Amino acid sequence: MVRVACNKKLKSFTLQEMVVVLLITTIVVGMAFSVLRLVQNQMGGISAIYTTKTKVNKLQQSLWIDFDKYETIYVDALNHKILFSNELEERWYRFIGGQFIRDSTLQVSYTSLQGYFENKKVAHGTIDALAITTGKDTGAQQIFVYKVNTPTVYLNKKHE
Secondary structure, three states: OOOOOOOOOOOOOOHHHHHHHHHHHHHHHHHHHHHHHHHHHHHHHHHHHHHHHHHHHHHHHHHHHHHHHOOEEEEEOOOOEEEEEOOOOEEEEEEEOOEEEEOOOEEEEEEEEEEEEOOEEEOOEEOOEEEEEEOHHHOOOEEEEEOOOOHHHHHHHHOO
8 A cells, every 4th residue: 555645735825815915905995985986076066167157158148149139128127127129029037036037947146237228337227238246156257248239229218
């Protein structure tokens, strides 16, 4: 009978080496998730700022289009409205409770709203320019829109 010696050692990791690897892996994965959370927070902030700026830009663009499209612009301070009109149609903007609203689709908070006609402040009546300061939630941005008056505007102004 021949005896075979079994003194061969298998190459493997010790328990301590495995624990160290698991610990290092846990630390690296934890750091990766922390960085991911910071990036997500930053992207959320950027998204909120973009949404706010887009809303104000949409209002400004809408006002420029309406100032160009409509011949008569009339501020009705008693009813908190601005009326844009021409021979074919009308459009209303409302300003009430610190909100400047067009239809129900566009709403921007404001802190200051001032109408002008011929470079003079107008609280009630025909205007040819409008200055709005948006609220703090929209970055207190300045919007100023104006139009060049036609002779019809001056004729209508005499009848006010």
